Amino acid sequence: MTFKKYLVLAGVTVFSTLGDSLLARGMKEVGGVSLHNVSGLLFAILNPWVAIGILLLLAFFASYMSALSWADLTYVLPATSLSYVLVALIGRIGFHEEISPIRWLGIACIAAGVGIVAAGPSLTPARHHDRSEGLSQEAKS
Amino acid sequence: MIWESMIGQSVIGEIVIGQSVNELYAWAAIGVITLAATTGDVLLAHSMRRVGDVGELWRTSGLFSVVGRILTTPTFFLGVMAMGVAFYSLLFGLSWGNLSLVVPASASLTFVANALAARIFLHERVGRRRWLAALLVGAGVILMAL
Numbered sequence: 688m689t690f691k692k693y694l695v696l697a698g699v700t701v702f703s704t705l706g707d708s709l710l711a712r713g714m715k716e717v718g719g720v721s722l723h724n725v726s727g728l729l730f731a732i733l734n735p736w737v738a739i740g741i742l743l744l745l746a747f748f749a750s751y752m753s754a755l756s757w758a759d760l761t762y763v764l765p766a767t768s769l770s771y772v773l774v775a776l777i778g779r780i781g782f783h784e785e786i787s788p789i790r791w792l793g794i795a796c797i798a799a800g801v802g803i804v805a806a807g808p809s810l811t812p813a814r815h816h817d818r819s820e821g822l823s824q825e826a827k828s
Numbered sequence: 829m830i831w832e833s834m835i836g837q838s839v840i841g842e843i844v845i846g847q848s849v850n851e852l853y854a855w856a857a858i859g860v861i862t863l864a865a866t867t868g869d870v871l872l873a874h875s876m877r878r879v880g881d882v883g884e885l886w887r888t889s890g891l892f893s894v895v896g897r898i899l900t901t902p903t904f905f906l907g908v909m910a911m912g913v914a915f916y917s918l919l920f921g922l923s924w925g926n927l928s929l930v931v932p933a934s935a936s937l938t939f940v941a942n943a944l945a946a947r948i949f950l951h952e953r954v955g956r957r958r959w960l961a962a963l964l965v966g967a968g969v970i971l972m973a974l
Contacts, residue, residue: 691883692883707927707931710919710922711922711927714919714922714923717923718923731919744915748911751872752872752876752882752898753882753883755872755873755876755877756876756877756879756880756881756882756883757881757882757883759873759946759950759952759958760869760870760873760942760946760950760952761942761943761946761947761952761954761958761962762958763873764869764938764939764942764962764965765939765958765961765962765964765965768935768939768965768968768969771931771932771935771965771968771969771972774927774931775972778927778928784928787974789971789974790971790972790974792968792971793967793968793969793970793971793972793973793974794968794972795968796964796965796967796968796971797964797965797968797969797972798968799964799968800960800961800962800963800964800965800968801961801965803957803960803961803964804957804958804961806957807955807957807958811952811953811955
């Protein structure tokens with residue numbers, strides 16, 4: 688794991704958090720979308736918050752794809768889960784929501800999970816094996 | 829008086845029913861999000877495993893070859909479609925339920941479902957460390973929703 692790779696993981700975390708938050712804010716402005724009014728979803732994209740949110744989620748997608756190319760899914764997902772902590776902090780700072788003691792406990796759990804998985808290997812040995820197998824199969828064909 | 833109280837009760841009843849129907853919709857959306865997101869994650873991880881380290885590829889053969897290689901991987905498109913389903917379900921879910929319910933509930937379920945699916949379909953070695961991390965994060969996300 689190089690510094691650059693940690694930076695990509697941080698990008699996954701931050702882009703997904705900001706994207707989700709802006710999307711939520713935009714959807715609150717757009718209002719309820721019902722099954723009878725699916726076209727409302729198309730117009731939702733015209734809302735600037737929704738549009739910027741979608742752009743940020745695209746940035747998230749690019750960094751997520753990059754991370755998945757050199758790390759296991761079961762490493763990337765927990766390692767980037769600090770985004771839920773960020774959502775809570777944005778909720779507190781941006782929307783003045785209270786963070787109860789139970790929610791702080793949840794934040795502690797997530798932080799512990801992130802620490803535990805990040806301290807371990809990002810790629811399990813089984814995967815190298817799989818990849819060399821795949822390559823040799825491709826070489827044969 | 830009797831009519832008034834009956835009308836009052838029926839109005840309250842409708843409000844309660846309306847709320848629980850919305851909650852039911854929100855949980856249905858959470859179920860669809862979890863299923864679609866797990867399918868998408870596994871398919872995307874599978875396609876990127878075939879592509880190989882994007883950073884290395886970029887250095888050795890340039891950005892275009894990276895993009896070309898990703899776009900010629902069939903499971904990538906299936907994964908993107910599944911993610912699209914998850915994304916639109918999230919939009920629906922957010923209009924029915926709160927951000928603080930829909931996002932954490934679907935996320936924590938997705939963490940556990942993904943650990944299982946990665947083990948079964950991607951043959952990742954999900955050891956004690958990975959399981960502990962997935963469960964801690966899943967539990968933490970639920971605690972944050974309380």
